[in-house]
Structures are given as C-alpha cells and as structure tokens.
Amino acid sequence: MNVESFQTAAAAGGVSDRLLDAAGITIDRLPMLHVIFDRVATYCADGLRHMSASPSYFSVSNIESGRIGDILEDYESNAVAAMYHASDWDTRILVGFDRDFVFTMIEVLFGADGSEPPVDDERGFSNIEMKVAQALFEEAGKAVQAAFAPISRTQLKLERTETRMDFAIIGRRNNLAVVAKLLIQALGRGGEMFVIIPQSALSPMRQSLAHVVSGDVATADPRWSKQMQSEVSRTSVSLKAVLEERTVDLGDVAAFEIGQVLELQATPRTQVRLECNGQALFRCQLGQSQGAYMLKVEDVIDEDQEFIDDLASD
Incomplete structure (x- = not known):
C-alpha cells in the first residue's frame, strides 16, 4: 500500500469513527454494558453489607442514552449528584442519588426497622444527609471503577457534590451520554441511583463492550471474603x-x-x-x-x- 492509499484509508477510518460518534452509541449493540452495571449493583450491595445490619438490594432498572441536559433535568430539585474525574478516560462521570434513595439509606444506616412511614418532604438535604450521601458516593465510585476494570481501568477521583443539577457539569449539556438507572430496595421502600457517562468516554471501548466476555467472573470483594471466612470459622x-x-x-x-x-x-x-x-x-x-x-x-x-x-x- 502506498502512502496516498494509506492516508486515504486512515482518513476513511477517521470519518467512519466520527460518523459513529455523531450518531450516538446504540445500547443494544453494547451488551457488555449490562454486565458491567449488574456488577455495579452487586458491588454496591456488598459494600453496604459492611455499613448496615439491614440488607439492601440493588438491581439495574434501565440503561439508555440521551443528552446530558435532558437527563439531568429529570432529577432537578430531587437528587444529589457527585462528579468524578476519570483520569485515564480524560473525562468526568456523574453518580447521583434521588431523594428517596437518600432517605431510605438514612433509615438503613441508622438502624430503623421500617415501621415508620417513609419521608415525604420536599425540603433540602440536611448536613447529616449530605455527609451520608458523601460516604455512599465513595462506595459507589469504587463500585463503578471495579466494574469497568476488566474492560478499561481508570481511577475515579471524587471532586465535589451538588444538589443543583445546573451545576453538575461533566460536559456540554447537549452532548450525548449513557445513563444507567439502578433501583435500591430496603426496609420495604426504595430509591434510585443513576450513573451518567459521556459517550465520548465509551466510544474507545466500543469494540470491547460489543461482546460479552465468556467466563467473565466478577472480582471477589476481599473484605466480604474475609468476613465470610471469619463467620464460617466461628460456626x-x-x-x-x-x-x-x-x-x-x-x-x-x-x-x-x-x-x-x-x-x-x-x-x-x-x-x-x-x-x-x-x-x-x-x-x-x-x-x-x-x-x-x-x-x-x-x-x-x-x-x-x-x-x-x-x-x-x-
């Protein structure tokens, strides 16, 4: 192949990549995303076992794509969000909890038994609720980082939290992103956790995400394994x-x-x-x-x- 042909092929490849990026990511063509967010749900549930006596169950509700601004608009005045810097992906991602999620976790972590009616209040989050959310964001960041590790490793650094979605900036509001919505159930009530990742960060992983890795096994949580071994030894x-x-x-x-x-x-x-x-x-x-x-x-x-x-x- 001569230089001119090579440049033509390279240019064609670049154009095709740009066309694919402009068209957006089709979730149905990336089945590995569902596997990854199932892992996120599992890791979040395992992490909360060390923080509370009552069990909490996470499940993936939906994974879809959309404009960042449109996604965040649905959570305005009803959620708290955390921005993480993914250094190896050269981007930022967002993890958020809706109001029901935060109120449910407050009851779980402070030993409630579910006998009290759920909180139905449109007030702002208190200092204690924000501190609890901060601790949960630390666990959620570890879960997302571990879930993506077999596909693309990156360190997620928690930068700040916001209660106004106008300030939850991870890119231009008209940029495309993928949002995964996870439901939590505990004490007979629930809430929603959402993860927003710009499509520009997922595009380089497109080939890896297009195929489910056979024999893929989630990495065991060493803390959970140690606790399991300790409990079995005392039986x-x-x-x-x-x-x-x-x-x-x-x-x-x-x-x-x-x-x-x-x-x-x-x-x-x-x-x-x-x-x-x-x-x-x-x-x-x-x-x-x-x-x-x-x-x-x-x-x-x-x-x-x-x-x-x-x-x-x-």
Whole structure:
C-alpha cells in the first residue's frame, strides 16, 4: 500500500469513527454494558453489607442514552449528584442519588426497622444527609471503577457534590451520554441511583463492550471474603467419637432388654474414629486427663483411599 492509499484509508477510518460518534452509541449493540452495571449493583450491595445490619438490594432498572441536559433535568430539585474525574478516560462521570434513595439509606444506616412511614418532604438535604450521601458516593465510585476494570481501568477521583443539577457539569449539556438507572430496595421502600457517562468516554471501548466476555467472573470483594471466612470459622459444629461399630440383626435389636450388657471388642489401644456430620475426619487415640476422657489426633482419614484399599484386599 502506498502512502496516498494509506492516508486515504486512515482518513476513511477517521470519518467512519466520527460518523459513529455523531450518531450516538446504540445500547443494544453494547451488551457488555449490562454486565458491567449488574456488577455495579452487586458491588454496591456488598459494600453496604459492611455499613448496615439491614440488607439492601440493588438491581439495574434501565440503561439508555440521551443528552446530558435532558437527563439531568429529570432529577432537578430531587437528587444529589457527585462528579468524578476519570483520569485515564480524560473525562468526568456523574453518580447521583434521588431523594428517596437518600432517605431510605438514612433509615438503613441508622438502624430503623421500617415501621415508620417513609419521608415525604420536599425540603433540602440536611448536613447529616449530605455527609451520608458523601460516604455512599465513595462506595459507589469504587463500585463503578471495579466494574469497568476488566474492560478499561481508570481511577475515579471524587471532586465535589451538588444538589443543583445546573451545576453538575461533566460536559456540554447537549452532548450525548449513557445513563444507567439502578433501583435500591430496603426496609420495604426504595430509591434510585443513576450513573451518567459521556459517550465520548465509551466510544474507545466500543469494540470491547460489543461482546460479552465468556467466563467473565466478577472480582471477589476481599473484605466480604474475609468476613465470610471469619463467620464460617466461628460456626459451632458437633463431633462424634466412634470407638467401635458392629452389625447385628434386627431380631437381636428387638430382643434387647433393659440392663443387658453389650460387650465390645475394642481395647484401650483401639483407635477412635472422629466424625463430623457423618464424615470421618481423623483417627485418634483414647486417653484420660484430669478425670475426663480425651482424644489425641494421630492421623487424617482419606475415605477414598480406604475404599480403594478395601477393593484391593477383596
């Protein structure tokens, strides 16, 4: 290919990209966006588990495209929004909570049980409500950042929060953007969280977003994993020590009488099998200490190997 042909092809590619950007992103052609925002919902729910006793459920309500100004107009006087700088994308994105979301989270985080009627007030947000929203924005930013990481990594830095959507500026108001709306349910009430990303930030990822990554697995939250491990480790279990087992006929069992003595073939040196929930775990030695029976673990039981050994001996 000569230089002139290369320049012509490059120019054609640039024109096609500009035409695609001008036409806007078609959500149906970017199925990976739904996977990403499902992750955002999961990460937000996991993050709130560490902050409240009552469970909160997040779900993706809708993902659509539109003009930034038109999107924000729907939330005017009814939401609080946070602007984040995405350094690697060279853009800013916006995350917002509507009034019902903030009031619901106040009740969840301060231990309400849902017995009180929901707040129905058009007043401005109080200082406490704004501080709670700030803490929730920190969690939401981490969730969005983690959800996009397999496609395009970037650091999201929270710059400021606004209650007037006129000041929630992440680009020209007539620029195209994608907005994802997530619903929260807790204590029998709910609210809406929304994420607005300029289409100019998503255009470079278009090819990656056009295909769902097979075998894609969300990264585990290390805090949740640690808490799970801690709770499982503290779970109480019952252990059973089996000194001897014998097979008898049902007729012999029916003939048992009160006071009858059943002789065992076991001796003080017979190994005891330690079981949990019907699963053999260890071979132990029976002993005594301070007037009580005790077991000393001597070996781990491999039931699969024992089964193979029994077949070989037969």
